[in-house]
Amino acid sequence: MALLDAQRITKHFAGITALDGVSLSVDAGEAVGLIGPNGAGKTTFFNCLLGILRPDTGTVTFDDCDITTLPTYRRARLGFGRTFQRMELFAGMSVRDHLLVAERSRLGTGRLWKDLLNLSGPGADERERAEHTLALLGLTDVADRPVEALSLGRGRLVEVGRALMTEPKLLLLDEPSSGLDAQETEALAATLRDVQAARGTAVLLVEHDVEFVRTFASRLYVLDFGTLIAQGPTAEVLADGTVRRAYLGETV
Amino acid sequence: MTDLLTYVIKGVPLGCVFALLAIGLVLTYKTSGVFNLAFGAQAFLAAAVYYDVRVRHGWPTLPAFSFAVLVVSPLVGLLLERLIFRYLRTASPLAKLVSALGLLVALPSIVQLWLGKGQTFGVVGIWWDDNALYRFGDFVLDGKQMAILVCTGAAVVALGLLFRYAPIGLRMRAVVESPRMTELAGVNADRVGGFSWMLSSLFAGLAGVLLAPSFAQLGANDFTTLLVAAIAAAAFARLTSIPLALLGGILLGVGQALLAGYLPPASLLARNLRPSLPFIALFLLLLFWPGLRTATQSKDPMAGVDPPPLPPAAEERSHLLTVGTRVFGVVVFGVLVLLSLTTFSSYWLLIFTQAAVYSTIFLSITVITGMGGQVSLAQATFAGIGAFATAQIVDTWGFAVLPTMLVGALVAAVIGALLAVPALRLGGLFLSLGTLAFALMFQYVLVPMEWVGGGLTPLEMPRPAGLDDDKAFFLFCIAVLAVVSVIVILIRKGTTGQFLDALRGSEVAAQSIGINPVRSKILVFAVSAGIAGLGGALLSMQEGEANPVRFEYTWGLFFVVIVVTLGARTVEGAINAGLGFMLMPEVLKWVGLPASWQFVVFGLGAITYAKYPDGVLEANKRKSLAFIDRHLPKRFRTGPDRGGPGAAAPVAPADVAVPTGGAS
Numbered sequence: 001m002a003l004l005d006a007q008r009i010t011k012h013f014a015g016i017t018a019l020d021g022v023s024l025s026v027d028a029g030e031a032v033g034l035i036g037p038n039g040a041g042k043t044t045f046f047n048c049l050l051g052i053l054r055p056d057t058g059t060v061t062f063d064d065c066d067i068t069t070l071p072t073y074r075r076a077r078l079g080f081g082r083t084f085q086r087m088e089l090f091a092g093m094s095v096r097d098h099l100l101v102a103e104r105s106r107l108g109t110g111r112l113w114k115d116l117l118n119l120s121g122p123g124a125d126e127r128e129r130a131e132h133t134l135a136l137l138g139l140t141d142v143a144d145r146p147v148e149a150l151s152l153g154r155g156r157l158v159e160v161g162r163a164l165m166t167e168p169k170l171l172l173l174d175e176p177s178s179g180l181d182a183q184e185t186e187a188l189a190a191t192l193r194d195v196q197a198a199r200g201t202a203v204l205l206v207e208h209d210v211e212f213v214r215t216f217a218s219r220l221y222v223l224d225f226g227t228l229i230a231q232g233p234t235a236e237v238l239a240d241g242t243v244r245r246a247y248l249g250e251t252v
Numbered sequence: 253m254t255d256l257l258t259y260v261i262k263g264v265p266l267g268c269v270f271a272l273l274a275i276g277l278v279l280t281y282k283t284s285g286v287f288n289l290a291f292g293a294q295a296f297l298a299a300a301v302y303y304d305v306r307v308r309h310g311w312p313t314l315p316a317f318s319f320a321v322l323v324v325s326p327l328v329g330l331l332l333e334r335l336i337f338r339y340l341r342t343a344s345p346l347a348k349l350v351s352a353l354g355l356l357v358a359l360p361s362i363v364q365l366w367l368g369k370g371q372t373f374g375v376v377g378i379w380w381d382d383n384a385l386y387r388f389g390d391f392v393l394d395g396k397q398m399a400i401l402v403c404t405g406a407a408v409v410a411l412g413l414l415f416r417y418a419p420i421g422l423r424m425r426a427v428v429e430s431p432r433m434t435e436l437a438g439v440n441a442d443r444v445g446g447f448s449w450m451l452s453s454l455f456a457g458l459a460g461v462l463l464a465p466s467f468a469q470l471g472a473n474d475f476t477t478l479l480v481a482a483i484a485a486a487a488f489a490r491l492t493s494i495p496l497a498l499l500g501g502i503l504l505g506v507g508q509a510l511l512a513g514y515l516p517p518a519s520l521l522a523r524n525l526r527p528s529l530p531f532i533a534l535f536l537l538l539l540f541w542p543g544l545r546t547a548t549q550s551k552d553p554m555a556g557v558d559p560p561p562l563p564p565a566a567e568e569r570s571h572l573l574t575v576g577t578r579v580f581g582v583v584v585f586g587v588l589v590l591l592s593l594t595t596f597s598s599y600w601l602l603i604f605t606q607a608a609v610y611s612t613i614f615l616s617i618t619v620i621t622g623m624g625g626q627v628s629l630a631q632a633t634f635a636g637i638g639a640f641a642t643a644q645i646v647d648t649w650g651f652a653v654l655p656t657m658l659v660g661a662l663v664a665a666v667i668g669a670l671l672a673v674p675a676l677r678l679g680g681l682f683l684s685l686g687t688l689a690f691a692l693m694f695q696y697v698l699v700p701m702e703w704v705g706g707g708l709t710p711l712e713m714p715r716p717a718g719l720d721d722d723k724a725f726f727l728f729c730i731a732v733l734a735v736v737s738v739i740v741i742l743i744r745k746g747t748t749g750q751f752l753d754a755l756r757g758s759e760v761a762a763q764s765i766g767i768n769p770v771r772s773k774i775l776v777f778a779v780s781a782g783i784a785g786l787g788g789a790l791l792s793m794q795e796g797e798a799n800p801v802r803f804e805y806t807w808g809l810f811f812v813v814i815v816v817t818l819g820a821r822t823v824e825g826a827i828n829a830g831l832g833f834m835l836m837p838e839v840l841k842w843v844g845l846p847a848s849w850q851f852v853v854f855g856l857g858a859i860t861y862a863k864y865p866d867g868v869l870e871a872n873k874r875k876s877l878a879f880i881d882r883h884l885p886k887r888f889r890t891g892p893d894r895g896g897p898g899a900a901a902p903v904a905p906a907d908v909a910v911p912t913g914g915a916s
Contacts, residue, residue, distance in 0.1 A: 071763075073764075074766075088760055101751065115742050115748050163764070
């Protein structure tokens with residue numbers, strides 16, 4: 001049974017069919033890519049998976065639970081972690097605080113009475129877990145800097161770290177390479193591969209950069225005009241003529 | 253049938269005035285993203301200018317009208333845009349709201365100070381004869397109403413033509429989409445922004461002058477409640493559509509006339525309901541009008557290219573200085589308490605007792621605005637709820653007042669949570685407007701009822717047993733303040749505070765790690781309302797009665813303004829605000845100025861919020877600390893020359909804002 005299973009997702013916006021019966025599944029520990037040209041419906045699909053949009057028809061199951069109508073934060077508690085295409089960091093917080101607040105959220109310590117008894121502060125093991133994640137992502141040297149002072153590439157790593165602290169079963173990466181140069185993208189891909197090897201987290205990657213996808217994902221889905229036009233092992237899909245025409249704009 | 257039509261016709265002129273203001277609100281909101289709460293005050297200003305030149309100086313009608321509406325009003329709009337709102341174009345919605353709120357508090361006081369305490373009776377209308385009657389079949393209109401109808405019609409037609417045919421109209425529409433995009437196309441967005449502020453201010457002025465003859469006497473309050481009606485009409489138009497704003501205003505005027513016509517005039521309902529229809533309409537619109545939820549707040553598509561804001565933890569101070577300032581704060585606080593208990597006269601003891609009480613109330617704003625990032629304009633109302641609930645329970649069941657005070661706070665907290673549930677779907681600006689509507693409704697509809705405010709005479713409120721002595725009561729107030737301060741600090745340091753920080757930083761990201769935004773915000777609303785309720789009960793105990801005057805909505809506005817000016821993020825800021833609130837009138841008395849100058853001082857002070865979101869005092873303290881730091885011996889220093897740029901000492905940003913004093 002797949003970890004994430006989206007079945008026949010359809011979404012209309014004022015007469016435009018953004019998604020037309022798209023199905024996608026991700027197994028535990030697997031790295032899957034979702035690619036497609038601009039306007040193909042990648043972001044809409046992503047938002048349907050995360051509960052930011054509600055699909056018109058279709059179902060999303062995660063870990064054998066139907067989560068089609070759950071709000072975003074409930075999905076996060078079930079094991080969804082995510083990063084954002086346009087960085088969404090907590091202004092004014094340090095890098096370490098980003099990880100600690102995610103840790104606290106995972107532990108469900110958000111109870112007022114615990115705050116009032118001063119019981120909810122991060123304990124030694126929580127701090128240690130944060131240190132460990134910082135080291136994994138190479139963020140130890142900037143742990144106490146406010147996130148505003150970081151470069152885009154490291155900011156994205158903070159997002160990854162924040163998501164990892166919630167111990168996600170599935171990490172959804174929304175165009176992680178956008179805004180990064182080739183070198184930064186390569187570094188990010190390497191780090192993500194390390195993370196996946198170390199934690200065994202399943203990853204769904206929505207991405208423009210074909211190189212990134214080629215080196216990272218073992219399986220690919222290709223979306224165009226709201227429908228899936230191809231799916232399968234990465235190398236096969238990228239060699240496929242239809243995909244090349246739609247996505248890479250090549251005449252074969 | 254003719255009755256109905258008569259009432260409808262009667263309501264249209266007043267509705268037109270609402271509509272003029274609503275159109276102006278929509279205009280500025282669309283072109284600058286500022287919801288100009290000072291709009292009622294601008295109408296009041298125009299009316300006052302018109303009154304001054306027409307009645308006091310005996311100008312003929314036409315020059316007086318032209319001067320007030322066509323010269324002074326646009327000039328005021330231009331000044332506001334040039335001096336304040338131009339610089340806020342890329343500021344956060346919160347900063348824009350707070351600045352407009354500051355103006356709402358400051359402007360009417362400025363106008364009132366200029367008008368003087370004297371009589372302002374007998375404003376003459378602009379029609380040839382105010383009382384001339386004009387018959388149209390069965391309907392009769394007087395001169396004032398004719399003037400309103402004709403002027404509104406002319407203004408609306410002129411505006412329509414402007415948008416349709418004049419180049420500036422097209423540019424305004426472009427600026428609405430994105431000022432900077434428009435600038436790239438070679439249009440001076442600043443000039444367009446200035447023009448639209450002048451135009452909307454002209455509408456406010458027109459409304460003010462047209463309505464002035466209808467009031468027996470010119471007063472700022474009439475114009476503030478007028479503003480609420482205009483806000484309701486603007487909300488009806490979803491803050492975007494000018495024709496809908498016109499329609500909304502007229503509908504509201506007609507509704508008010510219908511209520512006046514059909515409700516039995518002597519009933520309590522008629523007495524309370526009719527004048528408060530605008531508040532109720534606004535409240536219901538905010539809760540149920542479907543378009544508002546999806547109405548996006550004005551955003552600049554080019555905001556993404558802005559340089560990131562300065563890191564707030566950039567200024568770090570040495571440990572020595574941090575401890576030093578804390579010790580200093582505690583010592584000053586302790587000395588004040590000691591002096592109050594020993595040498596000060598009973599008058600000054602009273603001042604400091606009330607300062608402690610108001611500091612407690614202001615801590616509720618630290619929670620909701622400083623931590624929750626929301627502006628609630630109903631904190632005085634929640635204080636009132638706490639006070640009335642406590643007084644009613646003590647009065648009815650004869651419970652001891654001390655535990656009942658906690659029940660009163662709980663009642664306020666529950667009502668706060670109930671109010672938050674629907675209002676939070678709106679968020680930001682609409683949440684603030686919703687709390688304003690709630691505050692007005694509470695004051696005009698509920699407080700006059702016997703089971704709430706106690707009817708005509710204020711409810712009695714005993715002091716807790718053994719605290720009849722003023723000094724003992726003073727110590728009790730300090731103790732309550734200390735306990736509440738510690739609670740606020742614990743919440744901020746704890747998970748709740750961290751979650752709120754995260755939500756303020758990015759709501760989508762906070763949700764993505766499993767934080768429930770609704771729960772967090774309802775919690776912060778309830779805690780804040782509870783603290784305000786506790787403070788309100790304390791205030792009534794001090795005064796011996798739950799006096800509704802202390803909890804009027806205007807105080808709620810002023811509370812936000814003063815706390816935001818002096819520091820909304822720290823416990824220290826709330827205590828400073830409490831002291832400032834009590835000491836400023838004394839200072840003004842000493843200088844020889846009327847007490848209403850405090851509204852001017854703090855109102856204009858709130859405009860600095862955009863620049864100093866931590867409060868003026870906090871910002872200046874940091875500046876002077878940085879100065880001291882530079883002149884300290886090297887080993888105590890934390891500045892850049894200790895570890896080189898960027899090698900910052902591990903100081904979490906939260907530490908910078910940790911309060912001093914109070915908590916001791």
